[in-house]
Amino acid sequence: MTFDQITQLLTKVAPFANITNDELAFLQKPHNVLQADLTVNGKTYPAHRVQFNNARGPFKGGIRFHPGVDLDEVKSLAFWMSLKTAVADVPLGGGKGGVTVNPKELSQEEIEELSRAYVRAFHGHLGPQKDIPAPDVYTNPQIMAWMLDEYEKIIGKKAPGMITGKPLDKGGSLVRDIATALGGVYVLQEALNVLKISKRTVAIQGFGNAGATAARLLADAGFTIVAVSDSKGAIYNKDGLDITLVEKVKKETRSVINYENAKKLSNEELLSVDAVILVPAALENAIHKDNADLVKAKVVLELANGPTTPEADVILHEKRTVVLPDILANAGGVTVSCFEWQQNLADERWTEKDVKERLKEKMVSAFSALWDLYDANDYDFRTAAYVHALKKIIAAERLRGRV
DSSP, rough: HHHHHHHHHHHHHHHGGGOHHHHHHTTTOOOOEEEEEEEEETEEEEEEEEEEESSSSEEEEEEETTOOOHHHHHHHHHHHHHHHHHHHHSSSSEEEEEEEEEEGSSSSSHHHHHHHHHHHHGGGGGGTEEEEEOOOTTOOHHHHHHHHHHHHHHTOOGGGGGGOOOOOTOOTTTGGGGGHHHHHEEEEEEHHHHTTTTOEEEEEEEOHHHHHHHHHHHHHHTEEEEEETTTTTTETTTOOOOOHHHHHHHHHSOOOOGGGSEEEHHHEEEEEESSSSEEEOOOOTOOOOGGGGOOSSEEEEOSSSSBBBHHHHHHHHHOOEEEOOOHHHHHHHHHHHHHHHHHHHTTTOHHHHHHHHHHHHHHHHHHHHHHHHHSSSOOOOOHHHHHHHHHHHHHHHHTTTTO
């Protein structure tokens, strides 16, 4: 979503949140826009860090290494993080970072140097009480470890809370690797209880980390996974797929389509299979005005970012399909990132059971707050999430006297 589209969205939602025009204009402006050119082996790579809003806590958001990174994208993602942390009710704000680079063209040594150069460029604006980065597209725990090491060299002391998504032995948190999917599962289970839906059939578009983990967690919880897909296509069996075998086939052949006991479908066809729950976990804009009417699911759980277009939202709402939006459904990741930061600040190490219990409490509470708003109004669940988040952010800004 471009920043112009975000501006249009804010203008549409602001009246529901009782936000004035002056407050709306304030919310559309990032707190800080930081840019630098990073040089590695004679080549220069544009780097960005947008610190959008810190009314509720330090800026928080990932750093991506991708050739498509530009300032508009980073600014848009930083705004989304502000909403996501508000929806999840964690004491953090929103930020985002990125470097315009194709990391597949760099050696491991060059990626390390690029990571360290990023911290050298922006270290004065980062820190446990300022801005806390994390992994994103094509970045990982090893890159976070390099960034932490560079930051600690510069400041001359230990500061594990300055970044999250770290390896466990560098202060990372248990459960972080499955947090996005697990948080989504907790939200889905609560939604099904509230909606009084007993049938548990699921179609999952995308079998990357979030989609595959969700398939495993849901299968273990007694759900019947009838369809899954990856970039090469989809598989469907109305009686259910053997997820353990699907995982094995994916690992050995690099695609789920080589699973034998299933009908082969396209990714588009997966969206219209007979399943109560649809989980888009891969593609942006996967559900759009031309296919939304074909969706048979009663509940859509958005593990991907932006998988449903605004036009599709209108169609699904008219069909009384409940869309659990990305800023709630995949907020488990940033929630456990917050837990990692809190553990670092307190010099604690929580058990897996502790983290899962706290995550469930947060996700169920977040869903309940949005459900109450959705149930009391005529707008869709996504609008309820935006209204709730904006109300929390603007309330914090008013208390600070900024607006």
